Amino acid sequence: MDKRKRDALTSTGWRVGEVDEFLGLTEVESRLIALKLALSDQIRQRRRSKRLTQARFAKYLRSSQSRVAKIEAGDPSVSLDLLMRALLVIGGDPRSV
Amino acid sequence: MDKRKRDALTSTGWRVGEVDEFLGLTEVESRLIALKLALSDQIRQRRRSKRLTQARFAKYLRSSQSRVAKIEAGDPSVSLDLLMRALLVIGGDPRSV
DNA sequence: CGCGACTATGTCCGATATGACATAATGCGT
DNA sequence: ACGCATTATGTCATATCGGACATAGTCGCG
Numbered sequence: 001m002d003k004r005k006r007d008a009l010t011s012t013g014w015r016v017g018e019v020d021e022f023l024g025l026t027e028v029e030s031r032l033i034a035l036k037l038a039l040s041d042q043i044r045q046r047r048r049s050k051r052l053t054q055a056r057f058a059k060y061l062r063s064s065q066s067r068v069a070k071i072e073a074g075d076p077s078v079s080l081d082l083l084m085r086a087l088l089v090i091g092g093d094p095r096s097v
Numbered sequence: 098m099d100k101r102k103r104d105a106l107t108s109t110g111w112r113v114g115e116v117d118e119f120l121g122l123t124e125v126e127s128r129l130i131a132l133k134l135a136l137s138d139q140i141r142q143r144r145r146s147k148r149l150t151q152a153r154f155a156k157y158l159r160s161s162q163s164r165v166a167k168i169e170a171g172d173p174s175v176s177l178d179l180l181m182r183a184l185l186v187i188g189g190d191p192r193s194v
Numbered sequence: 195c196g197c198g199a200c201t202a203t204g205t206c207c208g209a210t211a212t213g214a215c216a217t218a219a220t221g222c223g224t
Numbered sequence: 225a226c227g228c229a230t231t232a233t234g235t236c237a238t239a240t241c242g243g244a245c246a247t248a249g250t251c252g253c254g
Binding site for chain 1: 212214
Binding site: 022023025028031032035060062079080081084085088089090091094095 | 119120122125128129132157159176177178181182185186187188191192
């Protein structure tokens with residue numbers, strides 16, 4: 001681990017020697033975002049392959065067209081919960097993401 | 098599809114014939130809960146195998162001991178986002194869940 | 195038992211996500 | 225070009241989730 005990172009961690013209460021096996025916050029963050037984007041894509045693909053409009057899909061989701069648009073746009077205001085719910089509703093497989 | 102269910106769906110704007118391929122709300126809900134519980138278990142297991150206390154893990158997560166307890170207890174106030182973040186921080190593999 | 199370390203549960207209130215709505219952009223057939 | 229369907233973007237009030245704190249419960253171990 002480079003010094004910069006170690007300093008940033010220890011200064012916030014991490015103990016060197018334990019830290020190694022853990023992912024830093026920024027890495028976690030980027031993996032989380034990647035995951036969300038993958039879900040977005042999967043959802044849009046499935047919705048399109050079923051020839052559904054965002055508005056119709058929104059009904060199945062019990063949400064709104066604008067939310068669906070945001071889901072597919074990878075809008076940061078969309079939670080993993082909603083993404084996963086959407087994927088399940090449209091019949092997607094969580095493992096494939 | 099049994100009549101009861103079809104009525105419940107159509108009455109809320111679903112069109113029979115499209116509905117079939119989609120999961121009902123309650124089924125989505127239960128699958129979502131199952132997913133969360135699986136994450137909970139995975140997190141607790143990994144934390145224990147690393148011999149970390151909830152308090153120490155909370156620091157890595159930049160959260161609090163009580164949140165970690167709730168994460169592991171499957172408390173409904175815990176989002177998928179937080180669960181996934183916790184799993185990533187502790188080095189777990191999302192796919193294994 | 196008593197005590198310390200750990201975990202569980204409850205509450206508060208600030209932060210973030212939500213559906214709904216309005217409206218703007220885009221596409222597409224005629 | 226026009227009209228119509230679809231999708232994108234912005235905003236808002238309400239709901240849900242968040243960390244923090246207090247406190248209660250649990251589990252060894254002397």
